[in-house]
Every structure is written in C-alpha cells, then in structure tokens.
Amino acid sequence: MTPGPERCGEEELRSLFLFEKLTAGQLARLCRDGRVEWLDPGPVYREGDPAASLYVLFQGTVVLSRTVGGQEVDVSRTSVPGVYAGAFQAYLGDQVPQVYNNSLRVTERSRFFVLPAEAFAEIMRDWFPMAVHLLEGLFFGFKNTQEAVGQRERLLALGSVTARLTHELNNPAAAAVRATSALRERLATVRREFGDLAAEPFRGEYLTRLSELQDMTVGQMGQAQALSPLQAADREDELGDWMDEHGVGDSWQLAPVLVQASLGNDWLDRIAEALPEDMLGRALNWLGCTVEAELLLNEIEDATNRISGLVGAAKQYTQLDRAPYQNADVHELLDSTLLMLSAKIGPNITVVRDYDHTLPRIPGYPAELNQVWTNLIDNAVWAMRSTGSGGTLTVRTRRDGDRVLVEFRDTGPGVPADVRDRAFDPFFTTKPVGEGTGLGLDVSWRIIVNRHGGDLRLESVPGDTRFQVRLPVNPRGPDTPLELP
Incomplete structure (x- = not known):
C-alpha cells in the first residue's frame, strides 16, 4: 500500500452525503484534522487491530470482510462515494474496545478522506453533543436490553428443561415406589408360604428340592419374547388348562405372571415331576410369588436405571461438574440434549440420528454447544408443530474438511425467503408474540462463530429446513470469553 497525500478540498467534502449538511467552518476543521490519500490495491486495515482512523471513500472500490471460523468472508463490496468504515465508534471512547470490527x-x-480516530471523537463530542448522548444511549441501551432479554431467555430455557426433567424423573420414580410396595407384599407371602411348606410333616426332604426349583425358575426367567395381546391370552389359556387338569387352584391369577416371565408348560412339567401331587399347588403358589418378586425387582432396576440415565444426561447437558473448555464428544452432547428435550419433542415427531461415529472429539465449550443444540431443536420442533401435525427431525454429523458438520433438518414449512437473511438478527422472530424473544439464533451464532471459530448457516425450502453448524477440529485455542446476550 503506497500512501499518496493530497490537498483536502472543502467543497469536495461537501459532495459526500456524510458531510453535505456541515458549515464552511466545520468543513475547514475536517480538512485541517484529516487528509486525503490514494491507496493502492490491498489491505487497508485488519479486523482486531487498534482502530486508528475513519475512512470515507471518494472514488475506487472497497471490500469489507469478517473472519468466520478462521476464514475471511466478504460481507460488502461497493464503489459508492461517501461510504465509510473504520473507527466510527471512536466517540464512545474507552467505554468499548476501540478496535476495527x-x-x-x-x-x-x-x-479516501482519512480522519484520525481521536479527531473524529473530538469533533463528534464538540459538534453533536446531544447526538453523541443519544447514540451512547442507543448503543448501551441495546446492549443492556440484549443482555437482560438473553438472561431471561436462558432462565426460561433452564426452567423449561428443569420442568421437563422433573416430569421425566417422576414417571420412573413413581414406578419404583409402586414396585417396591408390591415387592414387600410378595416377599411377605414368600416367607409365609415357605414357612407353611416347611411346617408340614415329612416335607423336610423336599425343601432342598424346592430351593433347587426356585433357582431353576429364576435362571429360566428373562428369556421373554414379545407377545401380542392375543398371543399372551392364548398362552395364559394354555397354562390355565394345565393347572386346572392338575388341580391347582387360582390358576387365573398365576397364569399371567408365568406368561410375563416366559415360563410355559415345559416348566410346569418339570415342577410336577419333582414334587408330590398333593404338594404341587402350594409349591406353584410359592414359586409364583418368587417369580413376581423377580419381575418387580426387574421393574425397580429399569426405573432406577432410567433415573440414573436422566441424571447423567442432565449432568452432560449442563456440564456442571466439568471444565468449561474441554475436548467433547459431539454425539454425547447431542444425545443428552435430545433426551432432555424428549418430552417437548413428543411422540408425533420422529427423531432420526444420522451420526458419523468416526468423528474425533472437538475442543470447545460443551455447555454452550448444548445451548445451541437446544435452540436449533426448539426452532425445528416449533416449525413442524406450526403446521398442526408432526414431522421428522434429522440430526446428522459428518466430517467436512478440517471441520465437524452438525446438521439439524426438519420437515416444517420452511423459512420464507424474504426473512431468511434476518434469521440471525437479534430480536427477530417469526413466532407469535410471547412465544419467542428473537435471541435464540443470535446467541447461537455468537457461540458458534465468536466462541468456537465456527460457522452457522441456514438453508430452507418448504419441507426441508437445515441449520448447519461447522466446528473446527483444531481451533487456535480457547478465546477470551465474550459477553453473550
């Protein structure tokens, strides 16, 4: 870049829309404090460098770009005289970091007309004191509003997730309580029945055999096959007929328990061969109580495993017991989020997991990534429900060069073309009043782009909307935490 100093002309400055309303004295001061320069093709300044000057174009072509995911992306190209860039927030002074954005x-x-940042700040405060106060109020008011609403949105999201988790935990907890109460009754019956059997004269020789039959019964359980209601009813009839033929009372109560435990006529035949006929009925009742106790234990185990899984998913989702920045398995994060949102997703939306399990772990902030997944899944679910029916949510992961792609695809009505470019703008939402703050996608964009050096894109046609997140596999490292709205 070869600078070419040139005399500043006041009337030429007035020809630019930025300065057309200024007085002759004000234009003279601009010419005194600023300069006119010719710049050769190439960079003028870099994003993140100290903001030293305001540049106003007289003639030529300028390109503005931003760094996204380690790559420079052009955001604007123009040759319109009067366009400006650079230190245009210098009037805020040290209230904000003065760097090129x-x-x-x-x-x-x-x-260009080039005005040093210090001179621009002084001129703004001298000439437009009221405007500076209004701009400061607008800037910081908008920022504070973003933070307040963003905090509110995070609290609402946390409350929603907590309510769903409470609901999900209540079902297995209630099942465990019911099964525990029933198990206590069955164990009491087992003790009573066994005591009665042991008290009968000349039955001591069979007690060891009963214990062996009990072990055999428990070992044969758990090989259950899925039966339709009709098949189960037929099987119960078969067992009931066998017990009626052998004089066993209450067969209608015992048969469903045996069917549930996958015990059939062959098991009954083995019991009958091992015991005297007059002992068969009481022995089957005792063994039936043992079977029920084992089934209840299985139910309690399933319920507690479900509770443990939900608690594990909650820990994975919140990352409360883990380092903020770490190498994370993206599939673990996705699965924990889907589990936490399962009640909200509901039965009328089919979730398809299309995962590439060869993907490496990626460095990042897992709790914040879970917030992104939550926002994108919530949007997809709302879009599909807005049609009055369900749909399909496909969560897809793939390797995309030096990045990991995470895609959320829904079959909703799509995002209209006229609002697609505004999807990531703060406070913009297509949801009805009261159903969205318009910050979900803005926060998601900031987390992915600013915090992780990644990329977030939207592609949409009716019936096929895709939010695509690309995260670097080898980022430059954890950045300085930013204030996220």
Whole structure:
C-alpha cells in the first residue's frame, strides 16, 4: 500500500452525503484534522487491530470482510462515494474496545478522506453533543436490553428443561415406589408360604428340592419374547388348562405372571415331576410369588436405571461438574440434549440420528454447544408443530474438511425467503408474540462463530429446513470469553 497525500478540498467534502449538511467552518476543521490519500490495491486495515482512523471513500472500490471460523468472508463490496468504515465508534471512547470490527481492502487504486480516530471523537463530542448522548444511549441501551432479554431467555430455557426433567424423573420414580410396595407384599407371602411348606410333616426332604426349583425358575426367567395381546391370552389359556387338569387352584391369577416371565408348560412339567401331587399347588403358589418378586425387582432396576440415565444426561447437558473448555464428544452432547428435550419433542415427531461415529472429539465449550443444540431443536420442533401435525427431525454429523458438520433438518414449512437473511438478527422472530424473544439464533451464532471459530448457516425450502453448524477440529485455542446476550 503506497500512501499518496493530497490537498483536502472543502467543497469536495461537501459532495459526500456524510458531510453535505456541515458549515464552511466545520468543513475547514475536517480538512485541517484529516487528509486525503490514494491507496493502492490491498489491505487497508485488519479486523482486531487498534482502530486508528475513519475512512470515507471518494472514488475506487472497497471490500469489507469478517473472519468466520478462521476464514475471511466478504460481507460488502461497493464503489459508492461517501461510504465509510473504520473507527466510527471512536466517540464512545474507552467505554468499548476501540478496535476495527472488520477488515477493509481496496481492489483498485482508491481515494479516501482519512480522519484520525481521536479527531473524529473530538469533533463528534464538540459538534453533536446531544447526538453523541443519544447514540451512547442507543448503543448501551441495546446492549443492556440484549443482555437482560438473553438472561431471561436462558432462565426460561433452564426452567423449561428443569420442568421437563422433573416430569421425566417422576414417571420412573413413581414406578419404583409402586414396585417396591408390591415387592414387600410378595416377599411377605414368600416367607409365609415357605414357612407353611416347611411346617408340614415329612416335607423336610423336599425343601432342598424346592430351593433347587426356585433357582431353576429364576435362571429360566428373562428369556421373554414379545407377545401380542392375543398371543399372551392364548398362552395364559394354555397354562390355565394345565393347572386346572392338575388341580391347582387360582390358576387365573398365576397364569399371567408365568406368561410375563416366559415360563410355559415345559416348566410346569418339570415342577410336577419333582414334587408330590398333593404338594404341587402350594409349591406353584410359592414359586409364583418368587417369580413376581423377580419381575418387580426387574421393574425397580429399569426405573432406577432410567433415573440414573436422566441424571447423567442432565449432568452432560449442563456440564456442571466439568471444565468449561474441554475436548467433547459431539454425539454425547447431542444425545443428552435430545433426551432432555424428549418430552417437548413428543411422540408425533420422529427423531432420526444420522451420526458419523468416526468423528474425533472437538475442543470447545460443551455447555454452550448444548445451548445451541437446544435452540436449533426448539426452532425445528416449533416449525413442524406450526403446521398442526408432526414431522421428522434429522440430526446428522459428518466430517467436512478440517471441520465437524452438525446438521439439524426438519420437515416444517420452511423459512420464507424474504426473512431468511434476518434469521440471525437479534430480536427477530417469526413466532407469535410471547412465544419467542428473537435471541435464540443470535446467541447461537455468537457461540458458534465468536466462541468456537465456527460457522452457522441456514438453508430452507418448504419441507426441508437445515441449520448447519461447522466446528473446527483444531481451533487456535480457547478465546477470551465474550459477553453473550
């Protein structure tokens, strides 16, 4: 870049829309404090560098770009005289970091009016004190509103997840309580029945055999096959007929228990061969109580495993007991989020997991990534429900060069083309009033792009909407935490 100083012309400045309303004295001060320069094709300044000057274009072509996921992405290209870039927030002083928030380059030899940041800040405060106060109020008011609403949204999301978790935990907990109460009754019956059997004269020789039959019965359980209601009823009839033929009372109570435990006529035949006929009925009742006790223990085990799984998913989702920045398995994060949101997703939405399990662990902030997954899944579910029916949510992972792709695809009505470009704008939402803050996608974009150096994109046509997250496999490292709304 070869600078070319040139005399500043007041009337030429007035030709630019930025300065057309200024007085002759104000234009003279601009010319005194600023300068006119020709810049050769190439970079003018880099994103993140200290903001030293305000650049206003006289002629030429400028390109503004931002760094997204380690790559420079062009966001604007123009040749319109009067466009400006650079230190345009210098009037805020040290209230905000004074760095360039984008990169500027010229694609041809271009001519600028260049005003040092300090001079621009002083001129703004001298000439437009009321405007500066209004701009400060607008800037910080908007920022504070974002933070307040964002905090509210996070609390609402946490409350929603907590309510769903409580609901999900209540079902297995209630099942465990019911099964425990029933188990206590069955164990009391087992003790009573065995005591009665042992008290009968000349039955001591069979007690060892009963214990062996009990072990055999427990070992044969658990080989259950899925039966339709009709098949189960037929099997109960078969067992009931066998017990009626052998003089066993209460067969209608015992048969369903044996069917549930996958015990059939062959098991009954083995019991009958091992015991005297007059002992068969009481022995079957005793063994039936043992079978019920084992079934109840299985039910309690299933319920407690379900509770343990939900608690594990909650820990994975919140990451409360883990380091903020760590190498994470993206599939573990996705599964924990889907489990936490399962009640909200509901039975009329089919979830398809299309995972590439060869993907490596990725460095990042797992709790924040879970917040992104929650926002994107919530949007997809709402979109599909807005049609009055269900749909399919497909969560897909793939390797995409040096990045990991996580895609959320729904079969909802799609995002209209006229609002698609505004999807990631703060406070923009297509949901009805009271159902969305418009910050979910904005927060998600900040987490993915600013915190993880990744990329978040939207592709949508009716029946096929896709939010695509790309995260670097080898990022430069954890950045300085940013304030996220």
